[in-house]
Amino acid sequence: MKTLLPIVIAALLMSACTPGPEHALGTLERDRITLPAPVSERIAEIAVREGQTVATGDTLLVLEPERTGARLDAARAEAARLRAARDEAQAGPRSESIAEARARVRGAEGVALNARRDFERVRQVVERRVLPAADLDRARANLAAADADAQAAREALALLEHGTRGEQIVQAEAALAAAEANVTALQVDLARTRITAPRAGQVDSLPFEVGDQVPVGTPLAVLLVGDKPYARVYVPQPLRASVRVGTAATVHLQGTDASYPGHVRAIRSEPSFTPYYALAGEDASRLSWLAEIELDAGADSLPVGIPVRAEFAAPQP
Template sequence: MKYLTLLAVLMIITGCTEPEPRAFGQVERDRMTLTAPVNEVIKQILVEEGQQVSAGDALLRLDDTVAQAQLAQKQAELAQIQAKLAELVAGARGEEIARAKASVAEAKANVTEAQQDYVRTQRLYKTRVLTKADLDQAKANLDTADAKQAQAQQSLNELQNGTRSEQIDQARAMVNGAQAGVAIAQKNLADLTLITAQAGIVDVMPWQVGDRVVKGSQLVGLLATERPYVRAYIPATWLDRVSVGAQVNVLVDGREQSLTGTVRKVRSEPAYTPFYALNERDRARLMYLADIDLDAAGQQLPTGMALEVELLP
């Protein structure tokens, strides 16, 4: 009789025990959005919706007429500045130095002539043949000749000494700035061809060839094929048992064997009504979004497929 009573109690307890609740979710993949870098016309579309692409594949091209012209302009500016720098580094040509030396010789001859004229004027002034004004004019002519000789000599010295280091440094800085401008123009040109950074499936292609798009508008939407995960709503009662790195069972309809998932992230805020607006009974009904990475067996599950998640015992 005791055994029958104990068996009945166990059956009652077993019947009253509720199974572990399950969380519901669906398979998700990272979404990649490629936007228009400029206001431009679509020149070429290289893929279509549903097509699988690999990392580095070109998806779409915008018209590059303006970008090509801007690059050519920057390259011409760079070439001009580089030529100026080369000229400064090389210094004066032999012909320029020879011309400067000839100018110095001419200036010396003019000084000699002015000196002779001044001496002659002084002698005639003393004999009262010429006036004081004539003497002053002769002195002014001599001073002018001396000044021109000094100027010619300085020009020759400048050519012979070469370009100042400060000028060369300025020219080199201008070359660096022009090279940066060319790099920016090249980057702007390359950006007109949209390239995928990782393997994926083309999900959205809202435009056609010939459409003029606005900067920042979506041109291509991709779903990454790598690293699918489950986005599930977990109840608040699970929070003390579900943390980043925790293992869970993922149940797939039609499969007898469950998959193993690893919790990647749990949102700190509930998905619905804020925590502080609920009483103790209602707080147990709060749901929190969690992202759960799938194991190798779940890598091929289709995006959007509904799943169930349960805690490991």
């Protein structure tokens, strides 16, 4: 028993002297905005350089606008055609067209009247057995055809006199609306061939050169924005219970004596790296949670990427 006592005491002293994690490590970061390519065009101009400060609305890159401009011209022409078709449908048939249809009705009715008289004459002659019955059949067929032509002419006139149906006007208006929407979309695409800064910030990355052909959605530029940087740190498991949104923190710049007060503005609910359900026992101490610490003052001009160490205030009882 006396032999085991020194070993137990030594083990307790070592466990008491083993320091637990009292800080979180990370880097200084700024909010990033990625500007994707709105259309698949070649880069015609790059107006800025990496590291340059830009204001809202400043031109960053210019894409070749010719193809988008041609599509816009074609869309405008199609919209003009459909607008004229809509106006024609709303106006209805011209008076000259109606007059022409009435003349066709009179002509068809005259032909039908002549065919009826021929039929009566042939019928009388056939009844006296001067002509064969086949002549009467031909006269009857000619009369039916003439009557049908006259009826068709009258229906065509009625169609013109009643004007365009309401459903046709609705269809014409819908087609025009779709064409005008396409024009608006292409106008936006053409305007966006000039890539501008949506917010004031600093150009962090320009991954392409003039002349490069970029697919739609490919990042053309990355901006660092925001009035000041923030610390993005990984909170170890022993500190996680005491760190929450609003917790006061002190951020130290690695390798210097500079430190900045701040507070936690966000912390992830899920741990990083190894999934939590794959860890047990002592392995649980390897878990870490990504957190963001907003610096209160004095950090406006600090560059991003600097390693930092964050210490958190003790939780209030």
